[in-house]
Amino acid sequence: MATETTAITLLWEQPAAPKRGPKPTLSLDTIATAGIEIADADGLAALTMQRVAERLGVTKMALYRYVPGKVELVALMVDLAIGEPPPPAAVAGGWRQTLDSWARQMYDRFRAHPWALEATVGARAFGPNELGWLEQATAALAGTGLAGSEILDTAATLAGHARVIAQQAAGTPAGAPEQAMGDAMGAMLAGREERFPTLSAALAEPAGKDQALDFGLRCILDGVELLISRLN
Amino acid sequence: MATETTAITLLWEQPAAPKRGPKPTLSLDTIATAGIEIADADGLAALTMQRVAERLGVTKMALYRYVPGKVELVALMVDLAIGEPPPPAAVAGGWRQTLDSWARQMYDRFRAHPWALEATVGARAFGPNELGWLEQATAALAGTGLAGSEILDTAATLAGHARVIAQQAAGTPAGAPEQAMGDAMGAMLAGREERFPTLSAALAEPAGKDQALDFGLRCILDGVELLISRLN
């Protein structure tokens, strides 16, 4: 049985440069970068092995010398697009400010690469960068007395919030995603106010500009803070 | 210009039965149900117009008489699978218990139809059921004094948490998703403990069985409760 290159292998150990034969014209990095550029511009649906190859000036099949298949390519793209985690927290501000900033930066990454949201649902392999982000979050909470599982749950909740809000914002042209979302919903609700009374009323209020990210972060961090304060 | 049937039209107004010509053998409901069964069994990737047609005993192209394309079919499937929102809250327990139960039921729905998670990323049309769920959540918070945008943000945060935890649980065989997740991460972390020290330590602790959903809900609701209490 040949050495079956899996997504995990590809993500975690960069393949050794070959000793014999012609030098490769491509690399995992250049391929993943090309894929990211396509997905950034035209979305994940437009990501085709053909288009990636064209952008790199090679044939489609040349890519398969580096990447076993499309799913592995996307996994590489995700880890590269998410990027290295933000530098370890400045000690000032404590865990709360660290996590707040952490979640906001994650939100920014997802806003910059909306397709990464689609690509990271379901069972998948985690890359080094993704675990690096997680490491930063757990480090921020290490001294708080929370149990390990609580720390992980906190990170998951925060990351989830950043994801969901980024997801809402994605697909709206630009500028004021929250308002655009409200407008779209309002259009569907028009003429059906009696069926969705409180929802219509809530949407009718002026939507004091995009604050969904702030709001959720504050709630979650308040809850975590309450939990920590009860430990001492 | 012909009447271009869009996903929104399909979701919100059931098409009028034709007056002339042979009676349709299918309906939007039977088609969507067949699609749901396939996606439940084999995942969204296995959902093919061909397979849906086979299950219904018709040709692939027959489906296009009812549904303009695959994306619209998936939109119908999502709204049908999410289902009607839970009945309006029992008054006992107040908004907190209502929202807690609301989020848990949403989690259950997503667990029952994991493919719905993949299908509801990115810009999409909301169906009546989906807005019905949102209406229930806003109704629960209507009397609390929160602003409309805060109410919507709370609902979004809670729904997001339910989504994220369901997403983590999806893909793992069954039984103990949280532990399976930890095991998978642990395998990747093996031999790299010095690179991810706190994360490894957190994972090494015994992972008191699946509590991620509870934990996040408690944190979020604590935060909302704190916000409400400050209003009065």
Add this chain to the structure above:
DNA sequence: AAAAACTGTATCCGTTGGACACAGTGTACG
């Protein structure tokens, strides 16, 4: 110099979503 290892390429295939023309069927109107 020759063999071995590795690259990129050309060609082929099954499956997918969808376009289009057509034949069968049932209702409404003359």
Add this chain to the structure above:
DNA sequence: CGTACACTGTGTCCAACGGATACAGTTTTT
């Protein structure tokens, strides 16, 4: 009562996709 029309389901066709396989060219080792 018959005919025209509207609507259904079907058969055929197509481009694009991911991927398999076989092959030709290039560089290093022996």
